[in-house]
Amino acid sequence: LWETVTSSFASFIHGVQPEHLSKIVRHRSKRMILDSIGVGLVGSTTHVFDIALQYCRLYSPVAVSSVYGKPGIKLSPTLAAFTNGVATHSMDFDDTWHPATHPSGAILPALLAASQMLPPSTKPNGMDFLLAFNVGLEVQGRLMHFSTEAHNIPKRFHPPSVVGTMGSAAATAKLLSLSTAQCTHALGIAASLAGAPMANAATQAKPLHIGNATRLGFEAALLAARGMEANPLILDDIPGCSGFSVFYSVYQPKPLSTPSDHHEFLLEKQDIAFKRFPAHLGMHWVVDAALSVRNLFIHYAGSFSPSLIRTIVLKIPVSKYINRPFPSSEHEARHSFQFNACTALLDGEVGLSSFTESSIHRQELRELLDKVVVEHPEDNVANFDKMYGEVELLLHSGDVLTGKCDTFYGHWRKPLSKESLLKKFRSNASHVLSEEKIETIITMVDNLENLSDSSQLACSL
């Protein structure tokens, strides 16, 4: 039976079962869920979150879905998804995959909101929830493999707004048990809601990309559930009339195999990167390199003495939107190789407080930033699987100290330990939740497969 690419995706979404989830996939995806929640909780303390929440509160009556960090407030499901999505990406602290996107923030908020929307008799259990989450991941990953363009750090469209919207549609379609035909249409409707340009990265509007991905994909599934129909060939190559291919200049779609006994999820072969501090993933390499050379420097000079430094050379890949010599806002600072390297050199660490107004405008930091020059070695590809970061301190004395990082701690090649992941979660969640609630969430996610009513997770936020 010859299937179109689109129908193969719909068949997959509809036909995949919990049994198809391997142990590794379950383990990895639960780590992602936990991290994503924590990041969303701390994100609920941001200004952009406030704006989104205030906006959504205009629509209150059918308010059933929880909002991160706001126990007294409920919103209608897609708007809760929107708000929580904004929270998740508000500080660029959420997970990153390869090919590049932020997968969890685009699907988890929709699933949490949807779980609370369903009537008590049809509440999905923890396994259903975990499966739907993985469907959302898998669809995102598969779509990114349709274009070689997707392998590198993006230039035109922000990937979460492209594949994230589709992933959210797929995940919610799964959770809502839509038919195969409805799954097809959910994907088609979602494509018309996908795609935001890169220019809003490093601005306050960037978090909306994840907020809208999760919300609009969810909306697409809800419309499909009500019988809305779209182009059933949306993922296929349609010469002369673009479908999903419109977001790429090179597009080679392939059908997904129907899961029979065994389906290998992409997450099995390709793990996720978790961030240790709230900034663009690229920053993590230069920070680890900077920390390494900082140690050398302290060993050399006895203490960190900026006056001894003549020039700081950063060897980084070419990527315009993260090359900012003098960032002036927190959003720009999170997208600046220079800023993150210098902060690491100065403070010996980069964390939440590194991006406050006062930290960004510190005199000592500005002085260091003045000494930075940037180089783009040819072998440093703008690709999260291949790039590296190198920091060279050229001292007045003529000595040169170098730190290089190929794989930062948190990258998929060097994953965060369980302790580190929990430490990050606890630190984030403690900004808005009590210790008791924090431990409840940790336990619930750890035992997700055995949860009889997955909406309890959303209710516990």
Added chain:
Amino acid sequence: LNIYFFFFPSQTVTGNFANVIHGLNANHLTDQVIQRSKRMILDTLGVGLLGTSTEVCHKVTQYSKIYSSDISSTIWGHLDFRLPPLYAAFVNGVAVHSMDFDDTWHPATHPSGAVLPAVIALSEAFPQKKKISGLDLLLAFNVGIEVQGRLLRFSSEARNIPKRFHPPTVVGTMGSAAACAKLLALDRLKCKNTLAIAASYAGAPLANAATQTKPLHVGNAAKHGLEAACLASQGLQGNKQILDMESGIGAFYTDYNPQTLPTLQSYPWLLDQQDVAIKRFPAHLGTHWVADAASSVRKKLVESSDNLLPLDKIEKIILKVPEVKYVNRPSPTSEHEARHSFQFVACSALVNGSMSVQSFASENVHQPALRELLCKTQLEHPPDNTPSFDSLYCEVSVTLRDGNTISDRCDTFYGHWRKPLKKEDLEKKFQSNASSVLPAEATEGIIETVYNLENVEDCSVLSTFLSGRSARALSEKRHAQSNIVGFG
């Protein structure tokens, strides 16, 4: 005392757009722009009213009812419920494009559907003390149209019938955002941020044209533009060079050359230079050339055959049209596909004489006589037939069994900007559409209000008529003391 010249630096195109959106006022509107835009408004309302009865509109209405708020706006054609402004803009926008009956501009887009539902919904969201006048509405509407036109001129790609992104989803979202920013009287900075935020909502692929999802493109453009303006109003910020950067609005085009707008002094509106096309039947604009040519051929056929249409004597039908893949459908099965089929419209016009709303009803789409003719229809794409609404043509040739060929060609259909609809015909279209859901009082009220829009003190009368309220209820409203009129 020093005299300062307040210079607002507008070196960026984005900043320049924001300055213009902020700076344009009613005095800038020329007579022709006022006249043309009012025609567009009337047509759009009629088309939207008719569209509320479609299946797609029912679905999005059902969906949108899960949202509600204290502030609500009119759903055109409905007295029985209201929706929050965002969803009113969405539903009404879907209604406008539900049948592909709405206006088309050059370069190609459907300008009014993305803007009018948003500004009308927004006009109802202001506190009762603040009256939005007809002139405020007219100005905001024209700002929304102008911004779309200017953006379309930033890429040569836009001049032809689209292939990748559906233009209303790109420029329509931006136009809605600009119009709402204008109505909200946002300052320059917030106008800039409105544009920036809106860009992150823009862009849907063409593949959903000819499906039930296409109307959502216009609904979403209206809704998301409004949302962008609201978020900007609340202080959200985006990239202040969104129109300047290739990774901004440039992401939607393969070639992108943004330009600053003319100075505000005697501002040259694009609508002054380039009118819209108003459709005579609900189908893709390209099919209008086909319909006129086919009707003319039918007339000749009938005349030469004792006033009977010799359907069974037709051997072959050839249509010479531009190459537009998504309107090339030899055998459409749904109303949406039929509206995007050169072949269907040609055969339907040949069989029935003229095209109407009814031509796309299910029983007519599946007429056996029509199906037979479809099998005999072929397309040809002459190289000189460019896929641009400004220059395309259609030639219909019918070859009979006896070898005779009857053909005709249409260069400019009636309703195109080169041959605009007369006032009577525009009104007739509106009446026919609107009367399907509104009482005569309301349809007359709308015509009167729109024609007199620049003098209307409080444009909420338009919304009242749109909901179908009777004149008595309207005068009761005018005298009402209460602030918010409650609806169930």
